[in-house]
Amino acid sequence: MNGPRDPEPVLTAHLFPTLLQSLLDLLPALSQEEWAKPVPDKSWTVHDVALHLLGVDVGLLARERDGFVASHIDARSHQELVEGLRTLNDAWIGAGRRMSPRLLCDLLRFTGHQVSDYVGSVDPLALGGAVSWAGPEPAPNWLRAGQEYTERWHHQQHIRAALSAALDAPLYLKPALDIFMRALPAAYRTVDAPDGTSIGVTIAGDSGGEWLLVRKERKWKLYTGRVPRPAADVAIPQQAAWKLFTRWLAKEEATRVRKFAVMQSSHRTCSRRSR
Numbered sequence: 264m265n266g267p268r269d270p271e272p273v274l275t276a277h278l279f280p281t282l283l284q285s286l287l288d289l290l291p292a293l294s295q296e297e298w299a300k301p302v303p304d305k306s307w308t309v310h311d312v313a314l315h316l317l318g319v320d321v322g323l324l325a326r327e328r329d330g331f332v333a334s335h336i337d338a339r340s341h342q343e344l345v346e347g348l349r350t351l352n353d354a355w356i357g358a359g360r361r362m363s364p365r366l367l368c369d370l371l372r373f374t375g376h377q378v379s380d381y382v383g384s385v386d387p388l389a390l391g392g393a394v395s396w397a398g399p400e401p402a403p404n405w406l407r408a409g410q411e412y413t414e415r416w417h418h419q420q421h422i423r424a425a426l427s428a429a430l431d432a433p434l435y436l437k438p439a440l441d442i443f444m445r446a447l448p449a450a451y452r453t454v455d456a457p458d459g460t461s462i463g464v465t466i467a468g469d470s471g472g473e474w475l476l477v478r479k480e481r482k483w484k485l486y487t488g489r490v491p492r493p494a495a496d497v498a499i500p501q502q503a504a505w506k507l508f509t510r511w512l513a514k515e516e517a518t519r520v521r522k523f524a525v526m527q528s529s530h531r532t533c534s535r536r537s538r
Contacts, residue, residue, distance in 0.1 A: 347424065396449060463490070
């Protein structure tokens with residue numbers, strides 16, 4: 264059993280060019296009908312998601328590289344922030360639907376290469392701005408890059424789901440899952456427990472791993488590895504895990520995953536008691 268260790272930084276800058284190329288290899292060959300295909304369990308089409316990815320690139324380059332902020336979302340809560348971002352996304356996509364697929368591909372190539380260059384130029388260990396889902400504190404640039412990486416990877420998965428062409432290789436999925444796990448301490452910030460309480464989380468699969476959430480000094484801290492008897496122990500299949508993290512599971516499927524996790528937890532608890 265691997266004991267708890269501080270998690271290592273997840274470096275993703277080198278993945279941006281290959282992730283971009285996988286998208287550019289896919290999109291230009293699509294038929295008009297394929298561009299119009301809906302993403303499963305989403306209101307967007309393939310064309311809409313590609314437009315969103317273009318907007319993500321434009322936003323990063325303008326905001327982070329160029330220091331230009333055209334609009335500010337005045338949000339007093341997470342829900343207001345989500346609603347504000349949804350409004351901006353809908354406005355962007357509504358206007359962008361005038362773009363032809365060929366023009367959209369050309370623009371994705373243009374912005375994508377600039378994003379790769381920018382992300383690769385930033386010191387990954389230096390502190391930058393906060394990553395909203397990880398907490399209000401300044402975050403290291405590797406986590407900020409990871410946020411941008413997961414955004415591009417999971418939306419490309421939306422496109423590929425509509426086309427039955429998933430990109431699930433561990434090269435891409437493993438760092439995405441590791442980045443998603445960094446949200447756990449902030450997600451548990453309102454959960455009270457005695458100091459020393461630990462929660463084990465296993466993501467099952469060749470891209471998964473083992474993590475441990477531990478309560479210390481009235482805060483939750485994330486580790487990798489395991490302890491013999493955590494207060495709770497959850498296992499989730501890797502394909503379900505990233506969809507849960509990105510809120511892309513239908514209600515019925517999420518319920519099945521939750522039951523699977525509970526059964527795994529109960530099985531491990533019983534196994535420990537029988538030793």
